[in-house]
Amino acid sequence: MNLLEKLDAAATARKAMLPEGVGAFGIPVEEVYSATEARIGERRVLLLGTNNYLGLTFAPECIQAAHKALDTEGTGTTGSRMANGSYHGHRALEREFADFYDCCAGIVFTTGYQANLGTISGLVGRGDTVLIDGDSHASIFDGCILSGAEIIRFKHNDMIDMEKRLRRLGDRTETTLIIVEGIYSMLGDQAPLADIVALKNKYKCTLLLDEAHSLGVLGETGQGLSEKTGLQKEIDFITGTFSKSLCSIGGFCVSNHPQLDQLRYISHPYIFTASPSPATIASTRAALQLLRNGGNLRKQLWKNCTQLYSKLEETGYKLGPEPGPVIAAVLDNPKQALQIWQRLLENNIYVNLILPPAAPDGKSLVRCSVNAAHTTEQMAYVGDIFAKLYNEILQT
Amino acid sequence: MTNNNYDEIIELLCDRLGSLANADVNITAETNLISELSIDSIKLLNLIMEIEDAFDISIPINALADVQTVHELASLISKIKSAS
Known part of the structure; x- marks a missing residue:
C-alpha cells in the first residue's frame, strides 16, 4: 500500500462510521453572532460545543486591546521569540502569568498545543520517564513522543495503578515527570490532585499540571485546580492555553x-515558530485581567453547569462523574451518538460529537461545553431537548 | 508469574491472545499481533495491562511501537523484567 492508498483506506474507514453528508467534524460555521449563538448552514444555533467558558469572545476590553495592537504593532511579528518576535506585550504577558500564579518564571508559546509540546520535550529526554494519565490530551502524548522519554500510562485517575507504576520505576522516579490535567476534556472530571501530590512527594518525582480546561473555571481567582485545592506550591510546572477561557x-x-x-534555548516548539501576533497577545492580556476578577462569571458558569448536569442526570444519561463546564453524555455506540448529535442540530443546538478512537476506552460521546454567557432559559431548552431525545432514541 | 523465562512468557501470551483473537488462528511466536489476530486496540491495551500486572512491570508505550509479533512482545517483556 503506497502513501496515498493509506490515506484512502483511512477515508473509507471514516466514511463507514459517518455517512456521506454528515458534517459532524469540521462543521462550517458561517457567522458568529455572540458568545452563545452562530449560524451553521441556514440555522441559527445555540453554541454548546465551544471552550468559551467565561463567554469572553466579544468582551469589549479584549476587542479594543486587540484593535489598538493591530493599529500600533501590525498584523504579525513575522519571527520567532528567539529572533525578532519578543515584543513588549509577549514579555509583559509572561510576567503577568507568573504574577497570577505567584511564580518566578513564565513562558508564552504560540499555541496551547505547543505549550505542552515545548515544555514536556524541554524538561525530559532519552533516559527519563514520563508518567501520564490514560486520558491525557494529544498535546501531552505528542510532547512525550517528541521528548524521547519512556512513556508509562496509568489508568485514568486511578491512584492505586499510579502508585504501582511509580514503585516499579525504582530509583528512576527522580528522573520521572508526572503529567496530569486539572479538568479532563472528554468526561470533564478533575484530577485527584491531593493524592497525586502525595505520591509525587513520596517518590520524589516532578509534577506538571495542565490547567487548559480548568483555567478560569476553578479556584477563587480562576487559576484552576491548583488554586481550588490550595496546592499551588506543590506543582512544579503549570501549563495552559489561551484558547479556552481567555x-x-x-x-x-x-x-x-x-x-x-532554559527552555527558551532548547525547546523546538518554542524556538522554531513565529511568536503570537500582537493583537492576540493584547486581547489575551485584557482577558487575563477579566478572568482574575471574574468571580461573578465563574458563579454564573457553575450555575449553568449544575443546571444542565442535573437535568441530564435526572433524565437518565450516563455522564462523567462530576458536574463541570464539560458535560459529556456517554452513549452505547457511535450510531446512537450520531443520532443524538444530528437531532440536537435539527433543534438548533450545536454540541461536539466524539467517536472512537478519539474518546477513551472506545466510548462514543456527545459533549456539551457550558459557558457563563448562557442564560438559564437556554440551559433549560437544551436540557428539555436532551430529555426528548432520550425518550425518542434511547428508550426505544 | 514472577520469573522472566522466555518460553513461559510465550506460553502465557499465546494462551491469552488465543482467547482474545477474533480470527481462528494457530498462534505461534511468529504470529503478527495486528494483521493476523484482528484484535482491536482497546482489547490489546487491556491485555498489556494484564501482562504488566502478571510480570510486575510497566511496558513503555513507545517501546510497543516496535512490536509486531508475539516473539517481539515476549522479548520486550523479558528484557524489561530482566532490567527491573
Missing part, C-alpha cells in the same frame, strides 16, 4: 523553578 490562541508555562527559562 478566548484567543496561545499557551503558557509557569514555574517556581528558575530553570524554566
